[in-house]
Amino acid sequence: ADNNATKFEVAAELSSTHWYTDFQKPYFNEILPKASDGSMTANAVPFDQLGLTGFELMRLMKKGTIDIASVTMNYVTQDSPALNGGSLGGITPNLAAFEKVYSAYRPVIERELATKYNAKPLALFAWPQNQIFCNFPGQKDVTLASLKGKKIRSFATTVSDLMEGLGAVPVTIPFGEVVTALQRGTVDCQSASLLGTYTQKIYEVLTHKIAINLGYSASFIVINLDTWNNLTPKQQEILSTSMADLEHRMQEKTAQLEADMQRCLTNGPCPDGKPAGLIEVVPTKEEAAKIKDVIENRVLKRYAERCNTQACIDDWNSTVGATLGLKAWK
Amino acid sequence: MLAIFLVCLVILVALAVPVASILLLSGIFLADITGRGRFINAIGDVYWENSTGFILISVPLFIFLGEIMVRSGIAGRMYSSVALWLTWLPGGLMHANVAASTLFAATSGSSVATVATIGTVAYPEIKKRRYHEGIFLGSLAAGGTLGILIPPSIAMIIYGVMTQTSIPDLYLAGIVPGLILAVLLSGTIFVICKIKPKWGGEQTIVSWAERFRALPDLLAPIAVFGSVVGSIYAGIATPTEAASLGVTVALVLSAFYRTLNLQMLLISFERTMVTTAMVLGIVFASMFLNFVLGFTGISNAVLAYVTALDLSAVSLVMCLIVFYILLGTFMEELSMILLTLPVVFPIVMDLNVAGFSDVWFGIIIVLVMELGLISPPFGMNLFVAQALRTRGGPFSDVTRGAIPFAVPMLILILALVAFPEIATFLPNWVKG
């Protein structure tokens, strides 16, 4: 295999995340070179260290400027609404559902990435669940109805759809201003992953955790197709197998982190530090029914509208929709 | 390889090639000699992403705000009024520059915006009141660095996100060092002007009656400033949005004083865009260079060397500070932090010294960035101060004028290493 020794330029996950420090860094620096007897090595740099925001990663991937990148799909829908089809607001109730959805949807993702970005997915992982977190100091009896008219920072269109359906006002403010905005009440709530809310200590300016599942943000490790095609079949097989193992380990970590973060953000016990002590608000049966209604009649409808083509809608209905018993329609 | 690169850099600097071009060409050159020619394709995307990003958008808004205040006469009257109170003090209005920068820093997260705004407003006073141009511009460049130490702060947000340090804690920790630095900067001006009284502008004798009679001239600037600060702290707007509100209020006031006209707007447009485009041309090129440098791993290699020396905790921290000061002379500060922090931060945390907390190190990092902002030859605040000079003049005026202000910054950094509590006691106290 030595005659095709390849060194990948890799834009890896954010430097401060477990995904980088515990998984991707050892994978690219040690596991991959070892598994391939040195025929595949990598220069992996976290994308924030490169000064990138994430939005340009897939464009750089398409051009072959970088070989491999770890990309959150929320950044990618620029060119393909279908890519976000597995992460629509609130559709996946738990990690098991997420995994089922993506195994059904993977062929669509493969095709979209190949045609739009000249790229191929190698591994997939979810970030711990997205929920709504609010700064309602001194307020008791917080319910779903308390969100009515409240300004909530949104990170994705599909999440905005869900929040609008609940009567809230989705606001797009840049990430860098979230803390000040929550502290000062410029926005009342944020929608975000359990993980970031705890590790970036945003809970310090929050009081309530509204346990509405907004779904999971999916990340992919993708490889440029030209780079892929230049590998020998042996190399391709080693890369695929070791990536499948990496995917499995990262998903296990997601499950563990999600359970930990649920407790860390509320009253503990928390293995990662002191508990945040947020007040958890769990939706009642009626409220859950209301959310389900918003998903079926608003989130999916908006998605179908963004889809543009009937093929995009049909793809979704026959894969994700069939798995979850949902239907997107215009 | 690194040597060739540095030699080329020095040659380009000596040839007085525009700084933005030096940075862009360095990036291209470095990509090429490290066998990463394909990285050059990233230029378009890096420029586009940074052109549309929120971090920079408040810069032209605040500069425009400053222009409106100058051209509507609001700023001139404000300075005349403040001068009546400060003219007896060695350094006169330069103290007002520092005080204004300190206040402005509470509304803006960026050093560049702080220098540009306060500087636009203050620059005409140099000639009017016969200040030493170098020192006056130096005080503006140095005062502007408070923009990232006093919250809100873009530098702290980036540090917080990259190291998972509490941003609210960082904000609290910056307040006391920020105020101390403001006092030290003022003290530096005082000492300089005690030694060279001529540099401190014209001194005139004024009566208390004159002073009080001029106070109403402060109302308009207070209204503009109040709309910016007030909207942030009342939770109406984010800092970037507040800059826009300030512009709107300044325009309304200017209309009220009947100074708003097309001619004045067009001059403001041109001046705003000259400064903004000049600064951003440098920032964009730096971000591309940063992208290439990140893949080369040069900074990591240097840091690996430093840590391999097996030094004591304090010596290692001092080594890192020296490393940052050297790096800060020729690198754009944000790039410097992005590149090095993922490596440096774990090193410092592994020292396990009680006072050397994540929050404390954040403040140290902000201070070395501040030093970098005013250290020649590549200091962003120096560039902005230079760009303000509609009358022109050699860049070396600004660099020389800023050098004395590095002293109080160094003193504060050393004080923080000796007494980390200066930064950490406020957040610790608030949390109980």
Added chain:
Amino acid sequence: MERIYDHVERVSQLASWVGGAAVLAIALMVTFDVLARNLLGVTITNAPEVAGYIFAAAIAFSFPIVVIRRANIRIDTLYVLLPTPAARLLDVIGAFVLCLSAGVIAYFAAQTFWESWQANSTSISSLSARLWIPQLFWAAGLVLFFAMTVFITAYATIAFFRRRWSDVERIAGLPSPKESLVDES
């Protein structure tokens, strides 16, 4: 050539006015958005996103005036010590290097636009903006910038070989303090 220079200056100034007006438009749009959010409880304009697009084009169109006003920062430590012909040579070199970098930026900006056009990329927000539209304005500004640096370099080079030092300085030099003709107030 002097007549062309006057036109270039005029166009650069106009472009900077457009850029400044765009910044003013951003300020007013954001103010409107903030008021709407606080008084009516609605988000209307996707202000941050649109502001970013306008901003990108505004900067691109403002690069030429930086060259005309000679506001590009150059480290002049050595430069100020040199005899006139040598300093003017550095001016020509500086103009040429700037022109080169402007060309690189314009080329890759055009490429970025072209890729968005071909892929029909849209932004991720509910606005779903067609990215090629703002990128077209942005790239056009940078191409204009390149074109004007080509002219400046050519003009400065010709003036240099005709030993018209003051012309070289006026077009491509660093502004010296003695030219305090413009009053800032």
